[in-house]
Amino acid sequence: MKAIFCSHYTSPEELKIKEVPTPFPAKHEVLVKINATAINDYDWGMVRGKPYLYRLIFGLTKPRRPIAGMELSGLIEDIGEGVTKFKKGDAVYGDISEYGFGSFAEYIAINEKALVLKPEEMSFEEATAIPHAAMLAYQGLVEKGKIQKGQNILINGAGGGVGTFALQIAKMYDAEVTGVDTGEKLHNMKAIGYDEVIDYKKENFTKRGERYDLILDAKTSQATWAYLKALKPKGKYVTVGGTAANLILFGLSSGLLSILTSKKFLLVALQPNQGLSYINQLYAEGKIKPSIDGPYVFEEIPRLIQYFGEGKHTGKVVIKL
Numbered sequence: 001m002k003a004i005f006c007s008h009y010t011s012p013e014e015l016k017i018k019e020v021p022t023p024f025p026a027k028h029e030v031l032v033k034i035n036a037t038a039i040n041d042y043d044w045g046m047v048r049g050k051p052y053l054y055r056l057i058f059g060l061t062k063p064r065r066p067i068a069g070m071e072l073s074g075l076i077e078d079i080g081e082g083v084t085k086f087k088k089g090d091a092v093y094g095d096i097s098e099y100g101f102g103s104f105a106e107y108i109a110i111n112e113k114a115l116v117l118k119p120e121e122m123s124f125e126e127a128t129a130i131p132h133a134a135m136l137a138y139q140g141l142v143e144k145g146k147i148q149k150g151q152n153i154l155i156n157g158a159g160g161g162v163g164t165f166a167l168q169i170a171k172m173y174d175a176e177v178t179g180v181d182t183g184e185k186l187h188n189m190k191a192i193g194y195d196e197v198i199d200y201k202k203e204n205f206t207k208r209g210e211r212y213d214l215i216l217d218a219k220t221s222q223a224t225w226a227y228l229k230a231l232k233p234k235g236k237y238v239t240v241g242g243t244a245a246n247l248i249l250f251g252l253s254s255g256l257l258s259i260l261t262s263k264k265f266l267l268v269a270l271q272p273n274q275g276l277s278y279i280n281q282l283y284a285e286g287k288i289k290p291s292i293d294g295p296y297v298f299e300e301i302p303r304l305i306q307y308f309g310e311g312k313h314t315g316k317v318v319i320k321l
Helices: 041-048 052-058 124-129 131-144 161-171 185-192 224-230 244-260 276-284 298-309
Strands: 002-005 016-019 029-038 071-079 091-095 107-111 152-156 176-181 196-199 212-217 231-239 264-267 292-297 316-320
Touching: 002 298, 016 298, 029 124, 041 052, 041 298, 052 244, 071 124, 091 124, 091 131, 124 292, 124 316, 131 161, 131 212, 131 231, 131 276, 152 161, 161 176, 161 185, 176 185, 185 196, 212 224, 224 231, 224 244, 244 264, 292 298, 298 316
Parallel strands: 152 176, 152 212, 176 196, 212 231, 231 264, 292 316
Antiparallel strands: 002 016, 029 071, 029 107, 029 316, 071 091
């Protein structure tokens, strides 16, 4: 089978397509013929081995798993011993990160628990765009943020996958939503329904005097205490991702800030695929729809990882095999 193979840490555009053996499903695993996959932060970090802290996860000198990719949709081609959730021919999708990586390939053998059945009305491209970003948005706004009707909400990193899902969820609560991003994304953000957009290259939202009931941060690009002035009394700040250094600082300072102030600082420890049934219901009702950048072809994955890392994408970067 063809795979985007990463034998050592490198620039994404240096990655090559390689012929590797098609895997065989072990006990409790299924073999999936991949129809679509997507680019995520983990891919950007895994291929480059940066920030260096990530090498504790991916491998000190080279990636332990030479094929990146953590979201997929496809068809079950074979099943291993003990599989009970699926049968051959089932259409499935999911965020597989809890059980490994490897979706930048034509096939993958993965634990059946990493996947769920794909709704018939959902395309493979839409399905692969949903699990990771939609779950971060849902778990951040609903489960951690406890979003309420009519709140004033800010989303940092608003033009990417998490931001576009978060906007749609927030609008279900009649929220007024401000989005922070830059470049060509700003025009698209206004088009899809943000009430206000802020270009972070021109203005720091924590210093403009506006206060919000809830901040959902996909970038965490500032020190934790910088967000205090941007929150209303009893406001909540929820981070779902960002630079390693700032996330470590957040872990060290968020508890103390929550104790010393009336404001809450919370971190989403993503539970992969938890809540997908709710998102599927919203999709079926026409209340939520993924914003797709693409779909692109398999051979473009190296370029697309770089494109993603530079923050030029709008919505989810999806590849169709």
